[in-house]
Amino acid sequence: MPELNEHVLEEAGDRGRTLLVSDLVGLIERYERSDRPGVAPDRVVTYAEGLAADGAQIDPDSVPSAVEERRTESSSWDDNDALYTVDDGRVSTYPERWHESLRGESDVRRYLEVILDDVGDSADAFDVGGAGRGVPRSLLLSATAVLGELNPTEAKAQIQALRDEGVLAEDADQHPNARVAFADQQR
Template sequence: MATVDDDVLVEAASLGGNLGAVGLVALLERAHEADAPGVSRAVVDAYVSELGDSMDADALRSEVGERLTNSPRWVTEGALYEVANGRVSRFPREWHDELDAGSGLVAFVRVLGADRDGEGVPLELLVAAAATLGGRGEAETRDAVESLTADGVLARADESVRVAESS
């Protein structure tokens, strides 16, 4: 059985019914060092088993399966992605392949935006992807977005971000 981190378990349990499958996978991806994209299904299952007292474990397992897609590209906010054999992520394989800690924030906006048909990248999605795929902190990412927007590199509209047309 996979090892469960007590601090992560407490955080997940505190969210209770508000956590859901996507939230659980997102939490586990940020919390567990990975030698491959995503988090193993065994790790997800270990947490679901431990969380059984605070939520419906069978429903959570079922939700993981229902939301899982093998698409290498972005499908929707509520999807989970099969990114490697037995590994699942909140983000598609293509994003894992193209982005990492060395990728600049503009690269994140370009890659994420390529799958969004010109709609721009929701700021919260950008912050989550930068944390999971790039190891960036939330405040660091938000500050960088503000700075790059002030410099004319990024453009903001409502709660979305895109690369400025002049860039």
């Protein structure tokens, strides 16, 4: 079996029966850096086999059909559980458009611009996060880690600095996964 990333195995194993195939793809994208966008579907199966060998309750034989059920050819955001076809059959938790626009980007403002432009009405685009407009904080942090060069600590620091400058705002409802938006566009 090819070498597997321990962070992926640990986090996926901790999720147990609640682990979705889209979660596994997201973990692989985040921790297994590649010069190509997304993950090869057979690599997802390899991780499922590794998890099963470690005692996780996962059926590696069901992974290919689970990938196909969630796969979309859309180049724009569809929903949180979708797997987007990117780069000749690979799958990603983010659409091709985001990969093309944000690969290697290190400015959080650019992520917000691209994501908000892609989803249109952000109040209804995401099924996670607090109410209102903007990008759920967890999605923004994950996107900066997968698509760009920022680790979550750096992205959080940028968000805080831009909030302090009045450029960004977060939901006033103090939701643990608040929506991040440009201050002049939040409401």
